[in-house]
Amino acid sequence: MTNIIAASDGTAVGGRTVRAAPVARARKRLSWAWLGVVPFFAFLLLFLIVPAISVFQQALHNNDGSFGFDAMKAAVQGQNLDAFWFSVRFSAGASAVGVIIGTLLAYAAVTAKRPKWLRSLVTSFSGVAANLGGLPLAFAFITLLGRQGVLTKILSYFGYNLYAGDFQLGQVSGLITVYAYFNIPLMVLITLPAIDGLKASWREAAANLGGSSFTYWRRVGIPVLMPSLLGGFLLLFANSFSAFATAKVMTDNSKIVSLRLGFFLGGDINVGQDAIGYALAAWMVIIMGVCMGFYWMLRKRAERWQT
Secondary structure (H helix, E strand, O other): OOOOOOOOOOOOOOOOOOOOOOOOOOOOOOOOOHHHHHHHHHHHHHHHHHHHHHHHHHHOOOOOOOOOOHHHHOOOHHHHHHHHHHHHHHHHHHHHHHHHHHHHHHHHHHHHOOOOOHHHHHHHHHHOOOOOHHHHHHHHHHHOOOOOOOHHHHHHHHHOOOOOOOOOOOOHHHHHHHHHHHHHHHHHHHOOOOOOOOHHHHHHHHHHHHOOOOHHHHHHHHHHHHHHHHHHHHHHHHHHHHHOOOHHOOOOOOOOOHHHHHHHHHHOOOOHHHHHHHHHHHHHHHHHHHHHHHHHHHHHHHHHHHO
């Protein structure tokens, strides 16, 4: 009986030459894939992290210049607190309108079979309208719904006075109307992937089990869409809460937090109160951070149904 022993040096054993298998050596290769995200992190560092740290450094000071929370407390008292409450009210209202109408419009675009170009038209318009804001949007609504606006005159011709009640472009109802212009198309873009994730087999299974359309939406459709809807609401809220240029044209400087911030930091009237302005900015950063944190969590949950 011939014993064949595998030698590592490839010598002849038992009359047969046995070659050693090459020893696999793990070689560490340097990956250059991380270079692709360097511009993103550089942008994040220079335009988000560094300014945020600077804002908090300026905000956490007392009147005598020492470290403290006097400015942070003053930023949520009196007229500053009223400005926060006003901003939250119209931002939440504009977000709710955007979620409801945007979701219905997105569902109609997804389920409509004809004409085939309808979805492309809706998504194209939404992509443009979601990014329209600032002075052009404010001017458009002043021309349309101002006291001398075209639509106001048309309604007045038919006997309806738009300004007979509480409606004002600079008040909550008016700002909700203006901000809904870019919140609705933004919500369309957010919910289209979620609605596409609703599989036809789920509805068929519900029907086979005797469930009605209402049962399907209550037990399947809305629970699946809810993370996307809540995440969309938070994103629209943050978008409305931080808007500046459109609100500046529509209302005065003391009603909205983003405008009141500039009122303090301008230095024309409130000399020596820069810390309160930075504190307002710090509170805005906190609110935006909380909204984006919950939005990220909800998006992660919604993505489970979009794969």
